[in-house]
Amino acid sequence: PRRIKTVQTSDPTPIQTPISAPSGPGKVVPAGPGKVVQAGPGWVVVPAGRGTGHWRTYDVTDGLAEIVVWSIFQDQEGNLWFGTYNGVSRYDGKGFINFTARDGLADNWVRSILQDREGHLWFGTYGGGVSRYDREGRRSGESSGVGAFTNFTTRDGLADNRVRSILQDREGNLWFGTEGGGVSRYDGKSFTTLTTREGLAHNRVYSTLQDREGDLWFGTEGGVSRYDGRATSTRSTPSGRSELALSETKGQRFSTFTAQNGLGCNAVLSILQDREGDLWFGTDGGGVSRYDGQSFNTFTPKNGLAHDVVISILQDQEGDLWFGTWGGGVSRYDGKSFVTFTTRDGLANNQAWSILQDREGYLWFGTRGGVSRYDEKSFIAFTTQDGLAHNEVRSILQDRDGNFWFGTNGGGVSRYDGKTFATFTPQDGLAHNEVWSIFQDREGCLWFGTRGGVSRYDGKSFTTFTAQDGLAHNRVFSILQDRDGHLWFGTWGGGVSRYDGQCFQTMLQQDGLAGNLVWLILQDRAGDLWFGTNNGVARYRSPAPSLPLVSIDAVLADRRYEKVLEITIPTSVRLTTFEFHGISFKTRPEAMVYRYRLKGYDADWKNTHERRVEYHDLPVGDYTFEVVAVDRDLVYSQQPATVRVTVTPDPRIQALAEALSGASGEFVGTGEALRKAQTQLSWVAQTDVPVLILGETGTGKGLAARAIHAMSEGRNGPFIQVNCGAIPEGLVESELFGHERGAFTGATSRKLGKVEVAEGGTLFLDEIGDMPIEAQNRLLRLLEERTFERVGGTQTLRAEARVIAATNRDLAQMVSEGKFREDLYFRVTTFPVRLPPLRERREDIPLLAAYFMERMAAHLNKQVSHLTPDALAMLRAYDWPGNVRELEHAVQRAVIVCRGSALQAKDITLEFGKADKGPAEEVVTLEEHERRYIQSVLERTGWAIRGPSGAAAILGLHEATLRSRMKKLGIRRLQAG
Numbered sequence: 001p002r003r004i005k006t007v008q009t010s011d012p013t014p015i016q017t018p019i020s021a022p023s024g025p026g027k028v029v030p031a032g033p034g035k036v037v038q039a040g041p042g043w044v045v046v047p048a049g050r051g052t053g054h055w056r057t058y059d060v061t062d063g064l065a066e067i068v069v070w071s072i073f074q075d076q077e078g079n080l081w082f083g084t085y086n087g088v089s090r091y092d093g094k095g096f097i098n099f100t101a102r103d104g105l106a107d108n109w110v111r112s113i114l115q116d117r118e119g120h121l122w123f124g125t126y127g128g129g130v131s132r133y134d135r136e137g138r139r140s141g142e143s144s145g146v147g148a149f150t151n152f153t154t155r156d157g158l159a160d161n162r163v164r165s166i167l168q169d170r171e172g173n174l175w176f177g178t179e180g181g182g183v184s185r186y187d188g189k190s191f192t193t194l195t196t197r198e199g200l201a202h203n204r205v206y207s208t209l210q211d212r213e214g215d216l217w218f219g220t221e222g223g224v225s226r227y228d229g230r231a232t233s234t235r236s237t238p239s240g241r242s243e244l245a246l247s248e249t250k251g252q253r254f255s256t257f258t259a260q261n262g263l264g265c266n267a268v269l270s271i272l273q274d275r276e277g278d279l280w281f282g283t284d285g286g287g288v289s290r291y292d293g294q295s296f297n298t299f300t301p302k303n304g305l306a307h308d309v310v311i312s313i314l315q316d317q318e319g320d321l322w323f324g325t326w327g328g329g330v331s332r333y334d335g336k337s338f339v340t341f342t343t344r345d346g347l348a349n350n351q352a353w354s355i356l357q358d359r360e361g362y363l364w365f366g367t368r369g370g371v372s373r374y375d376e377k378s379f380i381a382f383t384t385q386d387g388l389a390h391n392e393v394r395s396i397l398q399d400r401d402g403n404f405w406f407g408t409n410g411g412g413v414s415r416y417d418g419k420t421f422a423t424f425t426p427q428d429g430l431a432h433n434e435v436w437s438i439f440q441d442r443e444g445c446l447w448f449g450t451r452g453g454v455s456r457y458d459g460k461s462f463t464t465f466t467a468q469d470g471l472a473h474n475r476v477f478s479i480l481q482d483r484d485g486h487l488w489f490g491t492w493g494g495g496v497s498r499y500d501g502q503c504f505q506t507m508l509q510q511d512g513l514a515g516n517l518v519w520l521i522l523q524d525r526a527g528d529l530w531f532g533t534n535n536g537v538a539r540y541r542s543p544a545p546s547l548p549l550v551s552i553d554a555v556l557a558d559r560r561y562e563k564v565l566e567i568t569i570p571t572s573v574r575l576t577t578f579e580f581h582g583i584s585f586k587t588r589p590e591a592m593v594y595r596y597r598l599k600g601y602d603a604d605w606k607n608t609h610e611r612r613v614e615y616h617d618l619p620v621g622d623y624t625f626e627v628v629a630v631d632r633d634l635v636y637s638q639q640p641a642t643v644r645v646t647v648t649p650d651p652r653i654q655a656l657a658e659a660l661s662g663a664s665g666e667f668v669g670t671g672e673a674l675r676k677a678q679t680q681l682s683w684v685a686q687t688d689v690p691v692l693i694l695g696e697t698g699t700g701k702g703l704a705a706r707a708i709h710a711m712s713e714g715r716n717g718p719f720i721q722v723n724c725g726a727i728p729e730g731l732v733e734s735e736l737f738g739h740e741r742g743a744f745t746g747a748t749s750r751k752l753g754k755v756e757v758a759e760g761g762t763l764f765l766d767e768i769g770d771m772p773i774e775a776q777n778r779l780l781r782l783l784e785e786r787t788f789e790r791v792g793g794t795q796t797l798r799a800e801a802r803v804i805a806a807t808n809r810d811l812a813q814m815v816s817e818g819k820f821r822e823d824l825y826f827r828v829t830t831f832p833v834r835l836p837p838l839r840e841r842r843e844d845i846p847l848l849a850a851y852f853m854e855r856m857a858a859h860l861n862k863q864v865s866h867l868t869p870d871a872l873a874m875l876r877a878y879d880w881p882g883n884v885r886e887l888e889h890a891v892q893r894a895v896i897v898c899r900g901s902a903l904q905a906k907d908i909t910l911e912f913g914k915a916d917k918g919p920a921e922e923v924v925t926l927e928e929h930e931r932r933y934i935q936s937v938l939e940r941t942g943w944a945i946r947g948p949s950g951a952a953a954i955l956g957l958h959e960a961t962l963r964s965r966m967k968k969l970g971i972r973r974l975q976a977g
Helices: 654-662 672-685 701-711 728-736 775-785 810-816 822-828 842-860 869-877 885-896 928-940 951-955 961-969
Strands: 003-007 015-019 044-047 055-059 070-075 080-084 087-091 093-099 110-115 121-125 130-133 149-152 163-168 174-179 183-186 191-194 205-210 214-220 223-227 235-238 240-246 256-257 268-273 279-283 286-291 295-297 310-315 321-325 330-334 340-341 352-357 364-368 369-373 380-383 391-398 404-406 411-415 421-424 435-440 446-450 453-457 460-467 476-481 487-491 498-499 502-509 520-525 529-533 537-542 550-557 559-561 566-570 575-583 593-599 604-606 612-617 620-632 640-648 691-694 719-723 762-766 802-805 831-834
Touching: 015 330, 080 268, 080 961, 087 110, 087 295, 121 163, 174 205, 174 214, 223 529, 223 593, 268 537, 279 529, 286 421, 321 352, 321 802, 364 391, 369 391, 404 446, 446 476, 453 550, 460 529, 460 593, 487 520, 487 529, 498 842, 502 822, 550 640, 575 593, 575 640, 672 701, 672 831, 691 701, 701 719, 701 762, 701 802, 762 775, 810 822, 842 885, 869 885, 928 951, 951 961
Parallel strands: 070 110, 110 163, 163 205, 191 240, 268 310, 268 520, 352 391, 391 435, 435 476, 476 520, 566 640, 691 802, 691 831, 719 762, 762 802
Antiparallel strands: 003 015, 044 055, 070 080, 080 087, 087 093, 110 121, 121 130, 130 149, 163 174, 174 183, 183 191, 205 214, 214 223, 235 240, 256 537, 268 279, 279 286, 286 295, 310 321, 321 330, 330 340, 352 364, 364 369, 369 380, 391 404, 404 411, 411 421, 435 446, 446 453, 453 460, 476 487, 487 498, 498 502, 520 529, 529 537, 550 559, 550 575, 575 612, 593 604, 593 620, 620 640
């Protein structure tokens, strides 16, 4: 039936274009005059001209074989080929030529087209296989096409007759992705097929591509598979199809041999390449198998082998092969027959773990019963009685100096110089006493694979590498250094690790390794590495290097910086985090290793598997963060990704410096009362609860607060002290919480309050009892919600500082008098700590006096070395109403007036008399005691408060603090008359 397609052109008149049946085989149909029609799915649409907005469409009326077009290709001469479900059409710019099954095409449904290097065109069909079209066999205008097509189907070895994609690789091989049979390679003579058995993601292959490194990529229904084309040998199947003899796994670089390929057993314990180039594999129950590059030949006890478990192999200088077995002794094979040696012949034990031929030609066998030496006539055994560390010898090596090294299964490693044994154990630095492998590298260092990691011995000391350093597993069974100088370590369950002297990279079964338990490693003459595993033997060929890429994604500091080359952050940023990632098409993301350093901060490069690293509390300076990616082949990215970081002083640094200037001191004393208080301080320091320190004036409340800060998690943060009684009432809130510009008269700029300055550290509120009620309200909110606003501001800020308060007043009494908020009282007294007055710890007075004397004498550069007994007796007898601070001042004054090397009683001046007057002495309140003491000092100075000789300096108080105390205690100078 005829179909009508209605379209709209620039002319508003609709055009109805009939669509006729396809043209006949080989018929040239001139292209239409450029009729404008609406394009439908699969139609061939060519723009009529740039910028016109019109299209030129070709359909069956123009000669196209069918309107549904599955593939398009342009050949070397510029002709266009269109694959349809009714054959293939060639367009030369003038007209179409159609080819169908009647012309020799394998099937009319053409899904893919490719022209090879010789000029032949290949057509993948959806049911008839693949057709090759010989250009020389058909000239333009000919219609017969006889002999022009050559068809290939499953009978010829093609995986499936439904071909979706075609590719020609750099070697000239053709690859055909099929609908359900996998992918087939054609080398010009025969087909080789890869399916899911060989590691292909899915047998339905839609697309193929070869990348710049030469690897092939297959887009399948089950994902994308990459293949590096390393497998070369083929085998025939009953169907006549050729398949790869090696199973190419997802690792691409690995080829795996198992019992299915003819290996005696999947568990391979030992490997050797003989002089003829054949490989020998000792297995765990399948005897020994020889591989000549094409097939396996296995020898078992039926052939004369001593035992079917072969744990060591060696070829001697005469070319004979020796096989150490598990319980059967040692077998020698001369290429024709086996001869076995056991304990009856003098072998130390029938379990022969290791074999070595020394420079003199003697054979050494490490057994479960010691080590035996064979001179072609008889055996000589060495055991623990001769100095060997342990009788079970797992490994043997003769070093460059001729010494023998024996790795034992529990006694460490023994060195034999031909006369005596010397043993090395973990006490000497060896990783573990179970030593399974020994190797000497090119530099002469010895490597010992143990149960606790791998140890390197340079002749003087041991260096051990474990899983913490990047080693795949701490149990190391085998060691080898390849031609590139890289060291390989086969482990128990962790796969194999390669080490280049800077970092480790690990390959696992999921990367293509046959099994994760690697007994032995060998590099053959071709440079391929062979790994004997618990699941077959794997061959590894290093691919052409493909440099990985690395990128720094973001820097997390005071905010998140994405894709930047340079940032500037303040010192208040406690944590700086760098996030990055590497790209390697040949390495799983989680298997990448990154080497990084912060230049200007780190002394050397570091390694990590993580994609982020953190730095804490960077000091002021200029730094450059550098990171390189390392793929699993130990190929490094060409250039490191970098970001420059400048750390500048924080705006609050000046405030911090002022707050912390001169802050020093420590608790001195060993008395029980002081120790009890110190214990409480240590308990509460580990928490973040508010602390209230109680004590009389001069007992060391400030030192206690600093002690809590030094033991807390915020010890690296600032310690900010606020004397609540020294701040004028109208400025308390501004001092604590800061203010915005214009908040009040004189606020010409924003000011950070002590709460913000103390961020990440401790805010110490000294004499909290002197805080005005108005400020107490905001302090309560700070403690309850940890939020505040600056004076004059609207933004709610979060407080990140711990709060410690101190007072010498009775807060409970103040609450009852309405001078202190009750709710704030309960908040600050969560954990009260009382510091004992000096009169309760008189046993500490001598220590304190000596401490203050030494400090003052050093300050004045005077030679005052001790206190006389009468001076100490005088100090012990005094009641010390001003506590430690009063004692300090009394001793300082005594050092000033002292004229000898000993501080005497006559040098000491006490404020309220020389001795305790006993029980009859008037008892007054602490507040009254303080009032009398301050008044006496004022009278001695003539009521002078300021200056170095003023009362404030003598009392060790700030001038404003002293005036505030005088006001609260009612101390005032009476005027004469």
